[in-house]
Amino acid sequence: xxxxxxxxxxxxxxxxxxxxxxxxxxxxxxxxxxxxxxxxxxxxxxxxxxxxxxxxxxxxxxxxxxxxxxxxxxxxxxxxxxxxxxxxxxxxxxxxxxxxxxxxxxxxxxxxxxxxxxxxxxxxxxxxxxxxxxxxxxxxxxxxxxxxxxxxxxxxxxxxxxxxxxxxxxxxxxxxxxxxxxxxxxxxxxxxxxxxxxxxxxxxxxxxxxxxxxxxxxxxxxxxxxxxxxxxxxxxxxxxxxxxxxxxxxxxxxxxxxxxxxxxxxxxxxxxxxxxxxxxxxxxxxxxxxxxxxxxxxxxxxxxxxxxxxxxxxxxxxxxxxxxxxxxxxxxxxxxxxxxxxxxxxxxxxxxxxxxxxxxxxxxxxxxxxxxxxxxxxxxxxxxxxxxxxxxxxxxxxxxxxxxxxxxxxxxxxxxxxxxxxxxxxxxxxxxxxxxxxxxxxxxxxxxxxxxxxxxxxxxxxxxxx
Amino acid sequence: xxxxxxxxxxxxxxxxxxxxxxxxxxxxxxxxxxxxxxxxxxxxxxxxxxxxxxxxxxxxxxxxxxxxxxxxxxxxxxxxxxxxxxxxxxxxxxxxxxxxxxxxxxxxxxxxxxxxxxxxxxxxxxxxxxxxxxxxxxxxxxxxxxxxxxxxxxxxxxxxxxxxxxxxxxxxxxxxxxxxxxxxxxxxxxxxxxxxxxxxxxxxxxxxxxxxxxxxxxxxxxxxxxxxxxxxxxxxxxxxxxxxxxxxxxxxxxxxxxxxxxxxxxxxxxxxxxxxxxxxxxxxxxxxxxxxxxxxxxxxxxxxxxxxxxxxxxxxxxxxxxxxxxxxxxxxxxxxxxxxxxxxxxxxxxxxxxxxxxxxxxxxxxxxxxxxxxxxxxxxxxxxxxxxxxxxxxxxxxxxxxxxxxxxxxxxxxxxxxxxxxxxxxxxxxxxxxxxxxxxxxxxxxxxxxxxxxxxxxxxxxxxxx
Numbered sequence: 001x002x003x004x005x006x007x008x009x010x011x012x013x014x015x016x017x018x019x020x021x022x023x024x025x026x027x028x029x030x031x032x033x034x035x036x037x038x039x040x041x042x043x044x045x046x047x048x049x050x051x052x053x054x055x056x057x058x059x060x061x062x063x064x065x066x067x068x069x070x071x072x073x074x075x076x077x078x079x080x081x082x083x084x085x086x087x088x089x090x091x092x093x094x095x096x097x098x099x100x101x102x103x104x105x106x107x108x109x110x111x112x113x114x115x116x117x118x119x120x121x122x123x124x125x126x127x128x129x130x131x132x133x134x135x136x137x138x139x140x141x142x143x144x145x146x147x148x149x150x151x152x153x154x155x156x157x158x159x160x161x162x163x164x165x166x167x168x169x170x171x172x173x174x175x176x177x178x179x180x181x182x183x184x185x186x187x188x189x190x191x192x193x194x195x196x197x198x199x200x201x202x203x204x205x206x207x208x209x210x211x212x213x214x215x216x217x218x219x220x221x222x223x224x225x226x227x228x229x230x231x232x233x234x235x236x237x238x239x240x241x242x243x244x245x246x247x248x249x250x251x252x253x254x255x256x257x258x259x260x261x262x263x264x265x266x267x268x269x270x271x272x273x274x275x276x277x278x279x280x281x282x283x284x285x286x287x288x289x290x291x292x293x294x295x296x297x298x299x300x301x302x303x304x305x306x307x308x309x310x311x312x313x314x315x316x317x318x319x320x321x322x323x324x325x326x327x328x329x330x331x332x333x334x335x336x337x338x339x340x341x342x343x344x345x346x347x348x349x350x351x352x353x354x355x356x357x358x359x360x361x362x363x364x365x366x367x368x369x370x371x372x373x374x375x376x377x378x379x380x381x382x383x384x385x386x387x388x389x390x391x392x393x394x395x396x397x398x399x400x401x402x403x404x405x406x407x408x409x410x411x412x413x414x415x416x417x418x419x420x421x422x423x424x425x426x427x428x429x430x431x432x433x434x435x436x437x438x439x440x441x442x443x444x445x446x447x448x449x450x451x452x453x454x455x456x457x458x459x460x461x462x463x464x465x466x
Numbered sequence: 467x468x469x470x471x472x473x474x475x476x477x478x479x480x481x482x483x484x485x486x487x488x489x490x491x492x493x494x495x496x497x498x499x500x501x502x503x504x505x506x507x508x509x510x511x512x513x514x515x516x517x518x519x520x521x522x523x524x525x526x527x528x529x530x531x532x533x534x535x536x537x538x539x540x541x542x543x544x545x546x547x548x549x550x551x552x553x554x555x556x557x558x559x560x561x562x563x564x565x566x567x568x569x570x571x572x573x574x575x576x577x578x579x580x581x582x583x584x585x586x587x588x589x590x591x592x593x594x595x596x597x598x599x600x601x602x603x604x605x606x607x608x609x610x611x612x613x614x615x616x617x618x619x620x621x622x623x624x625x626x627x628x629x630x631x632x633x634x635x636x637x638x639x640x641x642x643x644x645x646x647x648x649x650x651x652x653x654x655x656x657x658x659x660x661x662x663x664x665x666x667x668x669x670x671x672x673x674x675x676x677x678x679x680x681x682x683x684x685x686x687x688x689x690x691x692x693x694x695x696x697x698x699x700x701x702x703x704x705x706x707x708x709x710x711x712x713x714x715x716x717x718x719x720x721x722x723x724x725x726x727x728x729x730x731x732x733x734x735x736x737x738x739x740x741x742x743x744x745x746x747x748x749x750x751x752x753x754x755x756x757x758x759x760x761x762x763x764x765x766x767x768x769x770x771x772x773x774x775x776x777x778x779x780x781x782x783x784x785x786x787x788x789x790x791x792x793x794x795x796x797x798x799x800x801x802x803x804x805x806x807x808x809x810x811x812x813x814x815x816x817x818x819x820x821x822x823x824x825x826x827x828x829x830x831x832x833x834x835x836x837x838x839x840x841x842x843x844x845x846x847x848x849x850x851x852x853x854x855x856x857x858x859x860x861x862x863x864x865x866x867x868x869x870x871x872x873x874x875x876x877x878x879x880x881x882x883x884x885x886x887x888x889x890x891x892x893x894x895x896x897x898x899x900x901x902x903x904x905x906x907x908x909x910x911x912x913x914x915x916x917x918x919x920x921x922x923x924x925x926x927x928x929x930x931x932x
Contacts, residue, residue: 007545091623112578114852156849183845383650386580388580426891432641
């Protein structure tokens, strides 16, 4: 007999985590530094401080096992949307024929944030530190607009300016996200723009240039270097962003304890790595400590952009335009242009260094799925759980379903926990195309990857010097 | 000093209300019956039972002061999204310069439901009773799509068919809502359709006929009469819908008690009346009992469709096509076609009989606002509270702001509570038009109202016979 009062497991406002979990000191290989793209040497602190909010730079290189969440920030999380619910997926379980207590599926619902995804977790933190340190403007790039709206939201609450360079193709095709950013006082510019040298170069060739994330990053970084009081803001990949997202996994731990459950498998989608990182880091730390040896951690990538599954672990630029720091990570090459799948948030050529080390050392595994099976799983989830998921989140759903069905076939007991990174109210076109049979899968152009990886165009980096 | 842990006041799942509040036996004037549009006589039970789910008909005429919410339904509310948060609007208060404890603004956040509004509160109840009584299909009409998606969502959870006749103009202009309904297994037809005699009449004249809510209602009612196992479902106006929505006000009562607050003013938007009704009925009952004599209740209408403010209290058809029951209510006339404001949910010519009686007897008051000031208030709310409201909900926000500023000017103490009926993620065009200065206000065409009211085209109704 299902106890429906246990289907949405909540935490009280005062149960919100007090600290973030830093996995860097526990990693099975040393964290590599951010490399200055100009000279191939580790970026000196003064350069990093000029680009990013100061506290974030300190967190990026911190060796502390935990970092306190400032009280004011915790209060703001509470005021805004946290703690978020953990749901038991009874509807989905019933559909899959696994009713009972042998195979359980839980999902953490990050779609309840005001911009509809987990991104405000770090946006609020970055805006908070920026305000505290006298920064008056944060600049970023955005593709589909999920990160741009989260940062606009965060900056607006702290009354600092937010400037977003939005890839022009999306700027035109996705007016909804643009309006949402403007509703939160974000200044949104189509990129390439006339506002930066990096943008002007392309804009003057073609004022209708569709743009790319690479160009938008270059514009944002260049813009942020202009003033002493402005900084560049990143929504994924780097250590401090994953750190801020660990509030997700910390809450999940507390919520699972309330129903005496313990996960066997953690599943999350991977674009830059902040969603999976946020869910799994608090658990991965226990695994590295030997306290949780059998825990499986599974990252899910789109088949059209499988950085960990098909890329190389190597040094590469964070952006195609070679303005952002060089990172050691799984990468498809900074010139790799992913096919136009609907999961805009997963179309990144690289992967967070933290995730890359954990994958390289086999602390976690990674899988790939095609977008039709992903969107199909998303639709099944909507029908059974009542929440229409973002295409990114549907990657985790597809894998959780596969895991559950495999456990059923093998008569295994298994508790599966995945992160629902966001809702799909801005992604209805993907569902429409699926329903009418127009959604296509993209085979991975291996030749393109090889080409992108064989042209690294990189300063020489001497690892013996760190 | 703001206590942010008290900014989102939550209830535990097991604190969800156990009963709905029925105000009918306490009304200051007797509730009038639903009249059969064919003969002008009170609809006999067998006719009502053929149209609506049986339990809903019994609730419509119940004289019980409270009606128990079935356990299974309460569990489903919990599983899905209830209890919903009550927020203290600290951000908005700060913006208005009323920080402190003299003037407080609270809002009940119904936007957190899976379809983004309060509508699932009754959709789940109607689907539950239909399933229990062996009904296998619910049929309804929808304009902008908010009600159609809520009913699709509810029916899907109970595995019964949902058929929605959607006004063709919206069907074409608002593909998002249509996709959402289909994601929840709803069968959506553009109206007028070829599927009913009522629709065929218009469809055969013009297959691209833009349709109207009146025609869509006729199609839905006709369709529902076809099978013993199908019923017509309504999303507002009638007593049982307002009854189901009283879960809102019951939760608000419990939440305000947690922070020792007591409302001086309750504010809600009014289209058919279910949102305001749901918020205020539990409090209005106390007012009628003499326990809460000074409580103000304010309904907010769009200036383009002010049924209570500018209409007449009289008998009128529930729909333009004269297929639905005749009700005694405030009405602008069933032929009145409101201007195309963005608040599709408030474009109804009549008003719930319960609200109409309370307004007529001055237990509550009503105000009107223009859509530019409404959308402007919605944008201010987004910037200060971080939630982009539906245009319907922004009517309540505008009035709450006015009330707060008036109290400030008069140095009054005042606690204002309003209902945020839904989010605006599907209404971004309204905000865009406001931002670029293209949003227009519609002056009320008095001549049109007079015309609509002077042509009642109604069977004679003998009130002495009830």
